[in-house]
Amino acid sequence: MDTTVARERALDAAEQLFYGRGVQSVGMDDVRGASGVSLKRLYQLFPAKEQLVEAYLERRDERWRGRLARSVERHEDPRRRVLAVFDRLEEWFGEDGFRGCAWINAYGELGATSERVAHQVRAHKQAFRDYLAGLVADAGLPATLTGSLFLLAEGAMVTAGVTGSTEPAAEAREAARTLIG
Structure with a gap:
């Protein structure tokens, strides 16, 4: 092989x-x-197993962000693209085998003891935040909304992982809709 x-x-x-x-x-x-x-x-x-975990998170990051971008890019309106992030989260939360955010889960298990894992998690979260910042800028929205939208998405991920429900994405989308006017 x-x-x-x-x-x-x-x-x-x-x-x-x-x-x-x-x-x-x-x-x-x-x-x-x-x-x-x-x-x-x-x-x-x-x-070392830690290197396997690092490679798994890195590859998953590429795939996860690629699926997100493809889903968001189906929409032409820049403001709708911001909301499409939450549509994608709702789809993801409804997938068979959804077990929450892989990076949050890995950080909870190893973040305090593995700098390699903590680095992968931080890099993933920063890339997601940067992606949101780009969508916010493209929509002509105030840059200060990025943090709020990021926290809505992250909170939805954690809540969906714990509850096994898609509802947190819908609730976060409605809050995002209110924020962007």
Whole structure:
């Protein structure tokens, strides 16, 4: 099995296991079993579990932000694009297997002990905030709204993860609608 295939299989398995069960409860042997990548090869690719977690979060970030952008870009009106962020959150919260925000979950488990994980989480959250700032600017809205919209989205993610409901996205969207007028 070539390196690229082995890496992708390992990351696919890690994502399914870490997101579904939590990082702490999953061992490298679990990833080996789910991926079909030998333990020796797994450790060649990721010498420590922390590196596998870091790579999982990094890849998930690219995919998550890509889906968000594609969803938002379906709308032409810049103000509608801001609200479309919350539409995408509602879709995500309704997906099978939704277990909250992977970065918040990982930070809760490892953020205090793993600088690598904390860095990935902070980078993801900053990229999301920056994306919102761009949407706010494109819509001609005051830049000060960015923080409020970011907190609405983040609060919806946490609440949806805890409650298993899509309703927090709808509530956050309505609050965002009020904020942007």
